[in-house]
Amino acid sequence: MYRRLYTPPLPRPFKYIKHMLLILCCVITLRESTAQPSLEALNPPLVSFNFVANGTSLTSDADYINPFGERYQVRTLMFYVSRIRLSHSVDTNTGYDEEYHLIDFSHAASHTFSVKAPKGTYDTIQFMLGVDSFHNTNGAQAGALDPLHGMFWTWNSGYIFAKFEGLWARSSGVDIPFAHHLGGFRPGEDAQRLVLLTLPPHRIIEVKEQHNPRIEITVEVSRWFNGKHALSLAEYPSVMTPGAKSMLVADNVSTIFSVQ
């Protein structure tokens, strides 16, 4: 009977169990509070790219005339976008959304995607055109950066930041192919370009519940040829490696975007 009633004292370590639990709770609480502030919003804003040539909607079977009077057709048009950041005035911004997006003219689904943004009003969008040095030098990637998309130079490791292919002819005569594959991340060859677009007053977006704001970015293909430098197809029918030509074309590509 006596033995039954006897409960042995708690072994020593159990005496501190309350302290340990308290410490664990503190750790968890503090860990939560130091975590990066979340960029998620209930209704993430959508960014979409609308392709036009000389102001009219771009199609792959139509002829267009570039600023040098050269007739061309578009077969392929693809580019990488990342480090998207929405901001308002100088000190309010969403932080960088580091996800990579491959915008492919031939795949409409790739033209629109959502970006992470907390509630707020935004009048500026910026993004990086291209792929940063880290992702160019760290082996097999997945998702938008999967080499399966054909945007990777297999013989000279590195991503093709933007690809523009099609047919062209001077004024009349036989169509011949042109191809601009630009990229380059090494010092002296950097073809990444920062694009910063100010939203006109009627396009300023507000991220809030029960509302899907949209940022419509116009891609004016004709500026690929003369946005910053005059690059006629006669002179630049083919750009296939990182280097000086890639950087010239990248300058132009950084000007094809606008919000109207």
Next chain:
Amino acid sequence: MKDFSRTTQLYLKGILDVLSKESLSIPRGLTTNSRPPRYLMVVGGLVLFGALFAMTAEPLRSAHRSTLPAGASLLQWETPPGFPPPVYTFASNPLSKEGFELGRRLFYEGRLSKDGKFPCSSCHQQFAAFATYAHELSHGFNDQFTTRNTPGLANLVWAPSFHWDGGINHLEVQPLAPLTAPNEMAESLENVLFKLNQDPEYRRMNAAAFGTPEITSQSMLKALTQFMGMMVSANSRYDQMKRGDIDFTPEEQHGYEIFRDRCATCHPEPFFTDHSSRYTGMGVTSRDSDLGRQRITNDRSDAYKFKVPSLRNVELTGPYAHNGRFQTLSSVLDHYRFRIGNDPLVDPVLTGGIPLDEAQKRDLITFLRALTDRDFVSNENFRDPAHSIKCRADPIRCNSEPHKMGLHR
């Protein structure tokens, strides 16, 4: 510091006590007596707090780090004695038996090529230290020659770049080059993945190695990297001598001394390459106008430069040079002895060539043969898995008539 470690010990002792039966019978009085002073409790609490904080922080930061799927068995990486830490560490590609075996099968897989005839192993033959035996250039799709001489494969995790021109910056993406080159395997990545995903056995192996049955470019490349990365050659006579297991013959020792005096600037131990690109006075011929490193850097001063090849297993990897122009080690050395003296563009360390008399040349070659790693070229783990299965079933026929067993490549 003392307090910290003592408190930690006390906590550890406490935990150990729970595990031992004796602690259950400790009279209450005694435990009260051994209670540590209050300040130690506080310090101990802080230590525990810090430790837990650090422990919980790590998984958050490395949320994207790949982990082994359940059931996969970890393969332990071992850096051979005297070798520096690897450049490629498998940190984002944890080594497993399953990953290695998938990579091994892919390395010998004809379906990686357009017509099924050109697996990686068609150019990288184990008995030739993973170069192509007796070929200046190797064969690719549709009876074409490869652009350059196939290099041997070994110790790849220590290499900062790959290919003769150093154009590949990471081991994982190297296979994309031969796979898509029209004169090599001539396939598209998309089609390779389509073919592999048709095969239930590959889907099973991919699930075992990476957790999901779907073979992706990433899982294929990471598996190949596990296989190729494990190709470590570190058991030649040279390595055995370095470890003190054997002594060099007088000829080998003499050759080693000449080597260290005349060759080691570009071919330093333990990899026998400094991984740099240099112009070694090959000249430009109508047959070979390969720009080499310039093709990668766009820098004219890099014209005709090629990477210094490793000399490990060099006895087996001939013919030599990027274009395979030297059939024998003797002819390579004669090039350095006699032919480059007058070339103004030759790498400065080679100005005037490398003087060697006949006895020195002979002993130098004897030393170079001591870099052959027989264990590496006969290692069962790197063999065609199909070969291993068939040979276990019929070892005598396997050795005498391999072609009749469908093992001829």
